[in-house]
Amino acid sequence: VRVGARGHGPGVRQLASRLMRTVPPGVDDEEAFRTAIHEALAAVGQGTELRFTDATVPTEADSAHRLAEVDHLPNGDGLVLDEKVMDQLQEVVAERRFRDLLHRASLSLTRTVLLSGQPGVGKTMAARWLAQALGWPLVTLDLSSVVSSYLGTSGRNIKAVLDYAKSGPCVLFLDEFDAIAKRRDDDTDIGELKRIVNVILVELDRWPDSSLLVAATNHPQLLDHAVGRRFDRAIELLLPGIHERRLLLHGLAVGVDDIDGRVVDLVAELTEGTSGSDLTRLWELCRRRAILRAASTTDMLIEELARRTGDSGPGRDTLFAALSTRLNLSNRQIAAVAGVSHPTVATAIKRARARG
Structure with missing residues (x-):
């Protein structure tokens, strides 16, 4: 009865009720039999x-x-x-x-x-x-x-x-x-x-x-x-918006000591059109690199964002400007993490500010 009720509840419960009303011949202890049937039905949901x-x-x-x-x-x-x-x-x-x-x-x-x-x-x-x-x-x-x-x-x-x-x-x-x-x-x-x-x-x-x-x-x-x-x-199910991307990335960052929450927010802002699974892969890639290179996850995220925005363009300009204004990084610090020259960083930031 316990097993059957999980798959065919109504029919088995009806049969169980009949058995409790009319105990089959050969059952010595009718009360114990009825109790066992009742307990079997009550146990449905356990041990599925x-x-x-x-x-x-x-x-x-x-x-x-x-x-x-x-x-x-x-x-x-x-x-x-x-x-x-x-x-x-x-x-x-x-x-x-x-x-x-x-x-x-x-x-x-x-x-x-x-x-x-x-x-x-x-x-x-x-x-x-x-x-x-x-x-x-x-x-x-x-x-x-x-x-x-x-x-x-x-x-x-x-x-x-x-x-x-x-x-x-x-x-x-x-x-x-x-x-x-x-x-x-x-x-x-x-x-x-x-x-x-x-x-x-x-x-x-x-x-x-x-x-x-x-x-x-x-x-x-x-x-x-x-x-x-x-x-x-x-x-x-739609691609995650910025709110969902923030929630996902901050959830992944729980317990990670070498991460700057401002960079996590920046990643969320700059990854519009990215799926949740792609964000998870991006995060795990940067975490692996941080461990292998004895570097910080923050630096690896910045490096990967710079790589994905290409050698030039509005995306990279926006990234460098955000790192400068929101994280207070110097042009040389940004250049070191992104793997470019500091004059390149300065030019990109100027373009971003000119676009407003």
């Missing part, structure tokens, strides 16, 4: 990971390769998104806390979520955050394994993973969703993928609220229109 063990993960028939990966302790710490997007993710979590209240109002929970946005904006991290906030395992579909060269096998592979995810509370994450849910009028596609779309359409309609299906795509325009309409929520 028992259902999602390596031994139960579906595999490719001809290779025994696992079709999905299970993360029992997903970590979404550090997720920084636009406030409106975070509000939507938090609503999905809150719905589970107020499940009974919503059901009494004849309102269904969000069962399926489509995340779209450019690469690196945080779609995978958002799925991890949802799983962590819900206290559920994260089951990720391995698209390279699920699409088989054998006719008819791909649809069965996807169905096997979907059935596995429906067997208990979890977040099923389908990354690069457009790879398996393309428009059925795409003449370049093979018939097998068109059949996969039909499988997905059926499953999206039937998805239970005991789990959460999260799909991510960089190219929502490639999705079959019928698939896109079937998601309960469609959330677009």
Whole structure:
């Protein structure tokens, strides 16, 4: 009962109620039996990971390769998104806390979520955050394994993973969703993928609220229109604005002693159009260099910003002017860190000030 209630709650609970009302023949201690049934139902929510063990993960028939990966302790710490997007993710979590209240109002929970946005904006991290906030395992579909060269096998592979995810509370994450849910009028596609779309359409309609299906795509325009309409929520993740970039970078800087917060703010200002994952890579690159060169992270950030703004141009002029006015660095100090001559720095600062 404890295991079954996680995946098929209403039916199993109904059966449990019947068993408590009418104890099966052969049970010696009826009161102990009823107590055990009650405790099993009360324990639902504890030990969810028992259902999602390596031994139960579906595999490719001809290779025994696992079709999905299970993360029992997903970590979404550090997720920084636009406030409106975070509000939507938090609503999905809150719905589970107020499940009974919503059901009494004849309102269904969000069962399926489509995340779209450019690469690196945080779609995978958002799925991890949802799983962590819900206290559920994260089951990720391995698209390279699920699409088989054998006719008819791909649809069965996807169905096997979907059935596995429906067997208990979890977040099923389908990354690069457009790879398996393309428009059925795409003449370049093979018939097998068109059949996969039909499988997905059926499953999206039937998805239970005991789990959460999260799909991510960089190219929502490639999705079959019928698939896109079937998601309960469609959330677009945008490139981080300056506020989000500041939050992300200052979060990365926690515990780092050799960093000037003013430089962190400057990096946030000068990296417009940069994704969260690219900012993280920039930070980690500079931290590695600081350790290898026995230098400060502050200097490595300035050096890398100077390199990325090029040999000349408004971007580099703005950087040098900001280092001069906001960090009170001399032209020689800026030149030493940026790897240029101090007259070059002086000229760049003059140009920046002339532009206002």
